Amino acid sequence: MEHKPIALLLAGIWGIVAILPLFFGSTNFIMHILIMCLIWSVVASCWDLIMGFAGIFSFGQVAFFVIGAYSSAILSAKFGIAPIFAVFCAGGIAAALGILVGLPCLKLKGAYIALVTFAVHMILEPVLKGTIGRALGTGGSRGILTIAPMKIFGFTFSSSNPVPYFYLMLLVAIICSAIIFIVIKSKWGTAFLALKDAEDFASCLGVSSYKYKLMVFALTSFLTGMIGGFYAHYIGMLSTRMLGIDLFVTLMIILVIGGVGKFPGAIIGAFITIAFNEMLSPIGPYRPIILGAMVVMLVLILPDGIVGLVEKLFPKKQHELTH
Amino acid sequence: MFIEIIDVIISGLINGSVYALMAVGLTLIYGVSKAFNFAYGSLYSLGGYIAFLLFSLAWINNYLLVFCLAAPILLVIGFFLEKLLVAPLRKRDDWEIKVMMITLGLALFLDNSFQVVFGARMKSLPTMLEGSFELGEFILSYQDVAIFIFSIGGILLFRWFLNNTRTGMSVRAVAQNPEGAQIVGIPKEFVFAATFAISTVMVGMGGILLAQKYFITPTGGWDILVKAWVITAFGGMGSIKGSLYAAFIVGMLEAFVGWHFGMTWTLIALFAVLLTTLAVRPQGLMGKWG
Amino acid sequence: MIKIQSLNAFYNDFHVLKDISLEVKKGQVVVILGPNGHGKSTFLKSICGLVDKITGKIFYDQEDITGLKSEKLVNKGITYIAENRELFPEMTVLENLKLGAYSKSARPHEKKNLEKVFSLFPRLAARKSQLASTMSGGEARMLAIARGLMSNAKFLAIDEPSLGLQPNLRNEVARIIKEINSQGITLLVVEQNTPRIMELADKFYVLEEGRISFEGSKEDALGNDHLKEIFLGI
Numbered sequence: 001m002e003h004k005p006i007a008l009l010l011a012g013i014w015g016i017v018a019i020l021p022l023f024f025g026s027t028n029f030i031m032h033i034l035i036m037c038l039i040w041s042v043v044a045s046c047w048d049l050i051m052g053f054a055g056i057f058s059f060g061q062v063a064f065f066v067i068g069a070y071s072s073a074i075l076s077a078k079f080g081i082a083p084i085f086a087v088f089c090a091g092g093i094a095a096a097l098g099i100l101v102g103l104p105c106l107k108l109k110g111a112y113i114a115l116v117t118f119a120v121h122m123i124l125e126p127v128l129k130g131t132i133g134r135a136l137g138t139g140g141s142r143g144i145l146t147i148a149p150m151k152i153f154g155f156t157f158s159s160s161n162p163v164p165y166f167y168l169m170l171l172v173a174i175i176c177s178a179i180i181f182i183v184i185k186s187k188w189g190t191a192f193l194a195l196k197d198a199e200d201f202a203s204c205l206g207v208s209s210y211k212y213k214l215m216v217f218a219l220t221s222f223l224t225g226m227i228g229g230f231y232a233h234y235i236g237m238l239s240t241r242m243l244g245i246d247l248f249v250t251l252m253i254i255l256v257i258g259g260v261g262k263f264p265g266a267i268i269g270a271f272i273t274i275a276f277n278e279m280l281s282p283i284g285p286y287r288p289i290i291l292g293a294m295v296v297m298l299v300l301i302l303p304d305g306i307v308g309l310v311e312k313l314f315p316k317k318q319h320e321l322t323h
Numbered sequence: 324m325f326i327e328i329i330d331v332i333i334s335g336l337i338n339g340s341v342y343a344l345m346a347v348g349l350t351l352i353y354g355v356s357k358a359f360n361f362a363y364g365s366l367y368s369l370g371g372y373i374a375f376l377l378f379s380l381a382w383i384n385n386y387l388l389v390f391c392l393a394a395p396i397l398l399v400i401g402f403f404l405e406k407l408l409v410a411p412l413r414k415r416d417d418w419e420i421k422v423m424m425i426t427l428g429l430a431l432f433l434d435n436s437f438q439v440v441f442g443a444r445m446k447s448l449p450t451m452l453e454g455s456f457e458l459g460e461f462i463l464s465y466q467d468v469a470i471f472i473f474s475i476g477g478i479l480l481f482r483w484f485l486n487n488t489r490t491g492m493s494v495r496a497v498a499q500n501p502e503g504a505q506i507v508g509i510p511k512e513f514v515f516a517a518t519f520a521i522s523t524v525m526v527g528m529g530g531i532l533l534a535q536k537y538f539i540t541p542t543g544g545w546d547i548l549v550k551a552w553v554i555t556a557f558g559g560m561g562s563i564k565g566s567l568y569a570a571f572i573v574g575m576l577e578a579f580v581g582w583h584f585g586m587t588w589t590l591i592a593l594f595a596v597l598l599t600t601l602a603v604r605p606q607g608l609m610g611k612w613g
Numbered sequence: 614m615i616k617i618q619s620l621n622a623f624y625n626d627f628h629v630l631k632d633i634s635l636e637v638k639k640g641q642v643v644v645i646l647g648p649n650g651h652g653k654s655t656f657l658k659s660i661c662g663l664v665d666k667i668t669g670k671i672f673y674d675q676e677d678i679t680g681l682k683s684e685k686l687v688n689k690g691i692t693y694i695a696e697n698r699e700l701f702p703e704m705t706v707l708e709n710l711k712l713g714a715y716s717k718s719a720r721p722h723e724k725k726n727l728e729k730v731f732s733l734f735p736r737l738a739a740r741k742s743q744l745a746s747t748m749s750g751g752e753a754r755m756l757a758i759a760r761g762l763m764s765n766a767k768f769l770a771i772d773e774p775s776l777g778l779q780p781n782l783r784n785e786v787a788r789i790i791k792e793i794n795s796q797g798i799t800l801l802v803v804e805q806n807t808p809r810i811m812e813l814a815d816k817f818y819v820l821e822e823g824r825i826s827f828e829g830s831k832e833d834a835l836g837n838d839h840l841k842e843i844f845l846g847i
Contacts, residue, residue, distance in 0.1 A: 104598055107602075107605040108601060112556055112560070119594045122590065123590055123594055130587050248427075252428070260420065261417075285438060288432075288435040289436055291428075291431060292429065292431030295424060295429075295432075296429055300411055496712050503701055507687065507716075508684045508692075508716040508764065509712070509715055
């Protein structure tokens, strides 16, 4: 996609989302879902940036989210750091770990990167539950039950009145999507495309794959960790259950619906998926079965997501967009 | 102390042999078609549940019969999974990531279907052989011996298949040179589906073999997926020989770390060894680039 | 035997072959000349079902075979022998040859063809159990040709069989091509710079920029100074 339609689409999406509280502001339940949509739209967009645009098969996105959430909760509880600063520190911690994970991935290819990043996800649970985690203050398998709510300039964002937190999250989501948009638009984005298409060729042209890969690891894990922090201070409790495969796949459905590498499709995907997921919650154990079946069907039927479908339905427009 | 170490070595060997069977299956799909199967662990559980169902039939009372019935069932399931889910994606430029996604969705679907159909509670299979060989303090259960023999037998059978049958040779041909395979008239699509089917049988058999020791649970396959994946990456993805060595190294490592530091450390130790290996050799022990 | 009508071939969106029409009669040796990168290999591959995007018509003994996949075509007796050999490196010479007889129509003749191939290439018989990856360039080329013969083909499309070989080996290749042809196999050969092979040709085509720019007999070709200099090396 050309950059201008992305910017227009982004403005359109956020514009619509911004007025939603006018209709649902009094229903806490719906506002809660909308906040979740905003949070997951950021995580999914980051994943899209690293996987869809940079072509790095990173499967550690949920792990960085959880790391950020735990870091922020622990920082505010143990060191008394105000939540609004703690979330940025949490982003920093996630970014540092992102670089650490990114380092061994520099020399690796495809499925190996998927393994190393997924490994972070897999060992996170035993680490958080085990002695190391308990020493850090993760609360072991019980998790963290009380997390200080977000407070800015003396104003406390409580989950019983979600509208203010919704606008805070909207602001954060807008800033994150703007950052991702700028990255895609910048010479980074061009470099990613070059690296994805022909890494050897790109490195001949002097595009340092190491530098760009590390930067994208750092940036996406920073944003993901930070939003994880915002999540923790909103929800007020954390456990390792987030590391279950359901959440991972839900995130993937967001990308599949939105379209991989079709930013801002991931944002649209997040709203559709999270809302749909909530609607499915009454059917209990059948919900993950339907989610799994949905991934399978969607990958087969809608391989480029909604954005891809729109491009296909209006091929003339797509021609304009790609040139 | 000495007896304990012997015990640890034996347990490492036995787990290693089953891991080898399963890792070879995973590396095979990757070597032949460059596809990565995220549902591999769920197919492991599927093997266990199929055996559980078979044993619940009145006329089935021994493992040989279960193997003979489960193998063709798994073969057919694997073949159609490839044809229906993976094959349609191959034409796409980004099919690698799409295959990972679709198999991950399949894994979620299968795991939770198991949970709904069989319940969350663990299921167990009868032991293959009762009794044990005892020499002083040293005890070796016949069950372990049987598991070892069956998995090694499975690997040898697979080796024979690769080297001596026409389909096996065509599998090797596609792995070594897909273009060359096409030139001599090997139907690539069939070979892709066949390898997927064979790997499904291998991991399903692993599931049946280990279920008698570790029970069957709806999500028990994830551990196996990660282990098989670590082993294949460690040995070099696509290299069968590499996977064989790596499986026994991992089996031993797991046994010793579990014995000395406790089971929670095994996964961490595995990844530590994997990362160190990949840092030195990004292509794994015996892998090749490309 | 093979009749091609306005064949077009594409790699992705790149239009490689443009409106090619050509005929090869049974028992003939037809040689295609032309500069590198002008679509000669693509042409052979399109006939043998190895190019996905083609338009036009290809007939084989009056049967329309356009768009059939290579596995079907090999079974019908149409085989491609690649210029870059495309062997199975981790397999022995014998295994490579056996895979050459993979198609259903070749299987019953595997033993007979193996004997035939070994008498044609005594070197391969001696190195039966050697891995293909350990063979020298010349031996590997012989193996590629031998593997093609194992398919029991009636029509062989051979891509630059003497490329990169020493002069004495080139003459050896020419001898083999003559021998193959005398056994009744129709040949379409992409070649340049090997006079011995040129001598065998019944007909020449020149492929330039994806089109046929010259068509004619040996005499016609020799009468054309441009061709004589550049391609025939005579």
